[in-house]
Ligand SMILES: [Zn+2]
């Protein structure tokens with residue numbers, strides 16, 4: 001038997017035995033085709049051919065995947081070719097299959113390779129960080145804008161993107177209410193990526209399919225951190241948050257306390273109340289995005305606000321009459 005036939009016989013024996021998750025689709029002289037699978041999403045098909053002068057030349061390797069990024073596969077193909085070169089003169093197939101199997105085990109974040117690269121393009125500040133921790137399948141992210149920051153750990157579960165990312169251990173110097181709101185919204189975005197909406201779509205809509213949540217969530221967080229510090233009050237047009245976060249007004253009763261309305265835009269507390277208490281009534285909307293204004297500190301209906309305003313006006317007229325009388 002020739003060199004290749006001997007190697008193929010051993011590959012048939014060893015691949016299933018030593019590499020759980022590796023399935024040989026074909027193992028003949030013209031082509032070795034193996035599927036290496038860790039989860040439904042983390043799966044690679046390796047197509048391996050023997051060059052004419054094998055084993056004095058490296059194997060010809062082509063990697064395919066229905067789920068993993070093309071760019072990742074290109075890079076991985078180059079690395080595999082270098083691996084094969086290390087075994088020149090010897091058997092090369094098993095080392096390559098082992099290498100690929102280990103790659104999938106040791107790099108759980110490979111399932112969001114493109115998303116990670118897209119997010120990195122958004123993080124352009126010198127103090128921004130996006131550190132991959134393959135060992136724990138997590139990412140340490142620091143999003144910074146001027147003196148404001150939002151730090152977090154993002155965990156990518158093994159069955160990603162079927163399950164969404166988890167955002168953990170957050171730390172920030174935005175006002176506490178902002179932190180809660182930002183984190184709550186980000187978690188909601190993640191949830192919506194993987195859970196079908198309660199409201200049924202049209203009968204002809206395709207069935208719900210979980211979507212990757214990493215890029216969507218981090219984009220939202222980056223936008224919050226990089227835009228909020230410059231946001232103006234929708235009423236008086238002054239910048240709401242102080243340049244230095246240590247001067248944030250913590251007292252909720254203070255007229256200048258910054259309030260975030262439901263759409264995400266900002267008001268000073270008194271500016272919000274003044275705006276809500278004065279006409280025209282009936283359709284109070286955010287100047288910037290046009291959304292109807294909701295805020296937990298303002299629970300008065302438009303009708304009641306209008307009545308109160310009318311009362312106040314009447315009282316002012318009365319007082320003016322009294323004043324006139326004494327002049
Ligand atoms: Zn204001």
Ligand SMILES: [Zn+2]
Pocket residue numbers: 263264265286287288289290291
């Ligand atoms: Zn708005």
